[in-house]
Amino acid sequence: MTTRRDAVHDTLRGSSGFRSAQDVYAEMRLHGAKIGLTTVYRALQALADGGKVDVLRTDEGESVYRACATDAHHHHLVCRKCGRTVEVAGPAVERWAEMVGSEHGFTEITHTVEVFGTCSSCSTPSRTV
Amino acid sequence: MTTRRDAVHDTLRGSSGFRSAQDVYAEMRLHGAKIGLTTVYRALQALADGGKVDVLRTDEGESVYRACATDAHHHHLVCRKCGRTVEVAGPAVERWAEMVGSEHGFTEITHTVEVFGTCSSCSTPSRTV
DNA sequence: CGCCAAAATGAAAACGGTTGTCAAAGTCTC
DNA sequence: GAGACTTTGACAACCGTTTTCATTTTGGCG
Numbered sequence: 001m002t003t004r005r006d007a008v009h010d011t012l013r014g015s016s017g018f019r020s021a022q023d024v025y026a027e028m029r030l031h032g033a034k035i036g037l038t039t040v041y042r043a044l045q046a047l048a049d050g051g052k053v054d055v056l057r058t059d060e061g062e063s064v065y066r067a068c069a070t071d072a073h074h075h076h077l078v079c080r081k082c083g084r085t086v087e088v089a090g091p092a093v094e095r096w097a098e099m100v101g102s103e104h105g106f107t108e109i110t111h112t113v114e115v116f117g118t119c120s121s122c123s124t125p126s127r128t129v
Numbered sequence: 130m131t132t133r134r135d136a137v138h139d140t141l142r143g144s145s146g147f148r149s150a151q152d153v154y155a156e157m158r159l160h161g162a163k164i165g166l167t168t169v170y171r172a173l174q175a176l177a178d179g180g181k182v183d184v185l186r187t188d189e190g191e192s193v194y195r196a197c198a199t200d201a202h203h204h205h206l207v208c209r210k211c212g213r214t215v216e217v218a219g220p221a222v223e224r225w226a227e228m229v230g231s232e233h234g235f236t237e238i239t240h241t242v243e244v245f246g247t248c249s250s251c252s253t254p255s256r257t258v
Numbered sequence: 259c260g261c262c263a264a265a266a267t268g269a270a271a272a273c274g275g276t277t278g279t280c281a282a283a284g285t286c287t288c
Numbered sequence: 289g290a291g292a293c294t295t296t297g298a299c300a301a302c303c304g305t306t307t308t309c310a311t312t313t314t315g316g317c318g
Contacts, residue, residue, distance in 0.1 A: 004296075022275075036297035041276065061190040061304085062275065077233055088229050093222055097244045100217050104206055106246030113242050115226045117235030133267080151304075165268035170305065190275085191304065 004035055008043035009052060009067065017085045018056055018064035018078075056114065079119035088115070133164055137172035138181060138196065146214045147185055147193035147207070185243065208248035217244070 011024050011031075019027075025040040044065050047053045054066045056076070066085065068074075075093070077086040093113055101109035140153050140160075148156075154169040173194050176182040183195045185205070195214065197203075204222070206215040222242055230238035 020275085034297095038277080038297055038299095039295080042296090057186050057188070057190060059186075060275095061186060061192070063190070077229060077235060079235065086233050088233075090225060090229065092225050093242075096219060096221050096225075100206055100219065101244055101246045104215050104217075105249035106206060106208065106244075107249075108209075109244060109246040111242065111244045113222075113240065115230055115235075115238060115240045117230045117238040120234035120236075149304085163268095167268055167270095167306085168266080171266085189304095 004039055005043040005046055007033060007035065008040055009047055012047075012053060012065060012067040015066075018054075018066045020058075020062050020064050024065070075113045075115065077115045077117065079117065079122055084119050084121075133168055134172040134175060136162060136164065137169055138176055141176075141182060141194060141196040144195075147183075147195045149187075149191050149193050153194070204242045204244065206244045206246065208251055209245045213248050213250075 007028065008024060011028055012019060015024075015027075021041050021044050022037070024044070025035070025037050028035055028040070044053070044055075044063075048055045048065065052067070054068050054076070056064050056066070058064055068087070073094070074087045074089050077088050078084070090113065093111070097111040097113075098109055101107070136157065137153060140157050141148060144153075144156075150170050150173050151166070153173070154164070154166050157164050157169070173182070173184075173192075177184045177194065181196070183197050183205070185193050185195070187193055197216075202223070203216045203218050206217050207213070219242065222240070226240040226242075227238055230236070
């Protein structure tokens with residue numbers, strides 16, 4: 001019963017960056033997979049629940065998923081142009097979040113950190129904004 | 130011609146935490162304001178563009194807005210239960226983001242940091258929602 | 259003051275991603 | 289093979305947001 005879920009996971013692992021659910025669905029169909037959009041969504045959610053993949057919200061409100069290279073907590077550095085993603089660990093940030101939270105009496109602290117930038121390949125001195 | 134936009138801004142300032150567009154709209158109507166949903170959205174966007182308000186995406190993908198107390202760059206510590214928000218400055222995080230980015234050859238680095246937790250008032254062990 | 263043009267407004271429809279529904283198909287156990 | 293339970297997927301419903309477009313308001317100018 002996890003065959004389709006595995007297929008989704010595999011597709012995700014075959015990609016380098018974040019993919020949207022629709023994106024994953026489209027690719028799977030292209031490769032001949034017989035799967036429905038609904039199932040892709042469900043698989044992605046299950047995967048995310050199990051910590052198998054990362055979930056991120058784009059600025060447009062779309063959920064994007066990515067198979068993590070590591071199980072450990074980490075953040076992402078995403079190129080805003082080409083979408084290239086680098087996983088980064090940030091012990092300093094973890095501590096900072098904890099500290100800031102407890103300083104204000106907050107408990108069960110979680111945090112979201114995303115760093116966006118323009119990667120070297122995309123920052124060639126062309127006339128782009 | 131910014132009267133309605135000001136009204137939206139005022140409503141936002143009269144609130145303590147983040148409000149969704151629909152929320153703001155509902156409140157304005159309650160108070161008798163003659164304004165359309167569309168206009169609220171447009172005003173909110175204009176305000177956000179001008180840096181007058183903060184925009185955040187909730188986990189559900191909804192955009193929430195808040196009148197900033199300060200113009201300076203800052204982050205938010207949000208209670209996941211009551212929505213109480215504290216503005217926090219994090220020089221350490223700014224530096225960390227810059228460092229991580231440049232370490233990987235990224236430029237024009239921006240970052241999103243949100244810290245969620247349960248505030249002291251909401252963390253009473255028994256009487257929870 | 260009256261008139262035209264540009265900007266703003268708002269009701270409703272369109273949109274896009276996501277989630278729910280529900281019947282059909284698959285799986286497992288006995 | 290039968291029966292019970294789970295998973296699947298086509299499709300519709302949802303929901304927040306954006307677009308459309310006709311109408312209203314505002315501002316400038318003769």
